[in-house]
Amino acid sequence: MKERWITIFLDSFWKILLPGLKLTLPLTALSFLFALIIAVMVALIQFADVKGLKQLARFYVWVIRGTPVLVQLFVVFYGLPSLGILLEPFPAAVIVFSLNEGAYASETVRAALEAVPKGQIEAGYCVGMSWLQIMRRIVLPQAMRTAFPPLSNSLIGLLKETSLAANITVAEMFMSAQRIVARTYEPLLLYLEVGLIYLFFCTILTKLQSIGERRLKTYGGTK
Amino acid sequence: MSLLEIRGLRKSFGSLQVLKGIDLDVNTGDVVAVLGPSGSGKTTFLRCLNFLERADEGSYTFDGKVFDLGKMKKQDIAGIRRKTAFVFQNFNLFANRTALGNVTEGLITARKMTKPEAERIGREVLDKVGLSERYDYYPEQLSGGQQQRVAIARALATDPEIIFFDEPTSALDPELIGEVLNVMRELASEGMTMLVVTHEISFAKQVSNRVVFMENGMVLEAADSGEFFAAPKEARVREFLRTLREHGN
Numbered sequence: 001m002k003e004r005w006i007t008i009f010l011d012s013f014w015k016i017l018l019p020g021l022k023l024t025l026p027l028t029a030l031s032f033l034f035a036l037i038i039a040v041m042v043a044l045i046q047f048a049d050v051k052g053l054k055q056l057a058r059f060y061v062w063v064i065r066g067t068p069v070l071v072q073l074f075v076v077f078y079g080l081p082s083l084g085i086l087l088e089p090f091p092a093a094v095i096v097f098s099l100n101e102g103a104y105a106s107e108t109v110r111a112a113l114e115a116v117p118k119g120q121i122e123a124g125y126c127v128g129m130s131w132l133q134i135m136r137r138i139v140l141p142q143a144m145r146t147a148f149p150p151l152s153n154s155l156i157g158l159l160k161e162t163s164l165a166a167n168i169t170v171a172e173m174f175m176s177a178q179r180i181v182a183r184t185y186e187p188l189l190l191y192l193e194v195g196l197i198y199l200f201f202c203t204i205l206t207k208l209q210s211i212g213e214r215r216l217k218t219y220g221g222t223k
Numbered sequence: 224m225s226l227l228e229i230r231g232l233r234k235s236f237g238s239l240q241v242l243k244g245i246d247l248d249v250n251t252g253d254v255v256a257v258l259g260p261s262g263s264g265k266t267t268f269l270r271c272l273n274f275l276e277r278a279d280e281g282s283y284t285f286d287g288k289v290f291d292l293g294k295m296k297k298q299d300i301a302g303i304r305r306k307t308a309f310v311f312q313n314f315n316l317f318a319n320r321t322a323l324g325n326v327t328e329g330l331i332t333a334r335k336m337t338k339p340e341a342e343r344i345g346r347e348v349l350d351k352v353g354l355s356e357r358y359d360y361y362p363e364q365l366s367g368g369q370q371q372r373v374a375i376a377r378a379l380a381t382d383p384e385i386i387f388f389d390e391p392t393s394a395l396d397p398e399l400i401g402e403v404l405n406v407m408r409e410l411a412s413e414g415m416t417m418l419v420v421t422h423e424i425s426f427a428k429q430v431s432n433r434v435v436f437m438e439n440g441m442v443l444e445a446a447d448s449g450e451f452f453a454a455p456k457e458a459r460v461r462e463f464l465r466t467l468r469e470h471g472n
């Protein structure tokens with residue numbers, strides 16, 4: 001019994017880790033990158049109070065945050081084909097996770113933008129800078145510092161959430177584990193194993209977060 | 224020669240009328256002190272002059288060009304801002320830039336100067352305010368007095384025709400006020416045109432050549448500095464000066 005467990009554990013380790021490296025991590029990284037771009041744009045639109053666009057931004061955040069990501073995955077992957085839009089599983093997952101994470105992250109970024117003292121924006125105007133220049137060079141860099149810990153948190157959350165992509169046939173880590181369970185009938189062992197690998201990935205991200213935070217702590221480091 | 228001429232400046236916040244028709248003349252080389260009780264509209268007035276706040280009406284003559292404050296165009300505002308500078312009560316330094324970065328930022332982005340050229344000017348103005356040892360320090364690594372001197376250097380870097388100061392020493396610990404006032408004194412002696420909202424009566428007495436006393440959104444008295452302090456006309460001004468003296472100013 002014990003030996004069988006060890007054999008299965010070792011045999012399946014690479015079979016789970018490999019899809020993790022080939023699918024889970026790229027899915028997480030790509031989605032998070034696009035989410036950040038969406039988040040900054042959506043946050044800036046609201047921060048600048050762009051008429052019309054601001055309502056659109058609020059609507060987007062409202063819809064995304066108000067519906068389960070699983071439903072969003074199903075709508076995009078299984079629903080859109082009836083409108084003639086056929087997507088491969090992986091791109092469909094990237095689109096859904098980007099839009100989903102983008103909505104949450106935009107709220108984080110917006111709060112961080114609001115936290116930058118308004119006086120610095122006025123000072124920027126007084127030395128002749130334009131709104132965009134002030135945002136790009138003064139406000140956003142400071143806001144991204146503030147937003148770094150909560151965004152790291154979101155990244156860790158997203159990594160685990162990508163397991164939902166199994167539902168739209170993306171053969172990422174969780175689905176790989178499921179397949180091995182179907183073959184070996186060892187659910188406890190394999191689900192613990194895949195959990196362990198998620199834990200391993202998240203530990204690395206947590207470590208990176210604390211290194212990043214230490215670096216960003218003060219301007220000019222310790223002088 | 225008149226550099227800045229304001230006539231009938233009005234400003235309301237909602238239904239609250241804060242400025243009720245302000246007139247002001249500033250000649251090149253003037254140091255004008257703006258005094259007045261809290262809430263009289265001094266800050267709002269100064270902010271209107273640099274368009275951080277938009278006045279409702281009034282006429283604004285700068286460098287011989289006349290503008291209608293009710294309908295300022297974007298490029299008019301940009302044009303005036305190029306020739307003016309603002310020093311805030313709470314410094315408002317860019318937290319993510321060093322002292323030198325704070326001073327050069329506007330030169331590089333707004334004036335399209337090359338970095339070496341901007342840094343040459345930046346070092347020059349930081350030296351002038353006595354911060355040659357602090358080029359690479361971030362605002363959070365500087366004392367309040369040093370931060371305000373960086374802010375003054377940032378104002379000087381753009382070579383303005385006038386600098387607006389809004390209570391530049393009010394946020395400072397008492398022992399740090401002197402270093403900032405000394406820098407301002409030096410600027411005055413070099414002929415820099417300045418409009419200074421302040422509660423530092425002795426500074427106003429020594430450095431300004433004109434005084435404007437505001438109350439309740441209006442100019443109650445405007446006079447040459449000597450005259451103003453020797454024999455203020457308005458009873459309200461006399462009372463204000465007496466109260467300040469009693470509080471050890």
Ligand SMILES: Nc1ncnc2c1ncn2[C@@H]1O[C@H](COP(=O)(O)OP(=O)(O)OP(=O)(O)O)[C@@H](O)[C@H]1O
Pocket residue numbers: 236239241259260261262263264265266267268
């Ligand atoms: N953004 C604003 N919205 C509404 N009311 C404002 C705003 N800014 C200023 N006020 C009001 O306008 C009046 C004048 O304020 P202001 O700050 O110009 O006075 P001040 O003379 O600078 O006072 P202090 O000496 O305390 O700095 C006050 O009654 C203030 O409450």
Ligand SMILES: [Mg+2]
Pocket residue numbers: 265266267390
């Ligand atoms: Mg004020």
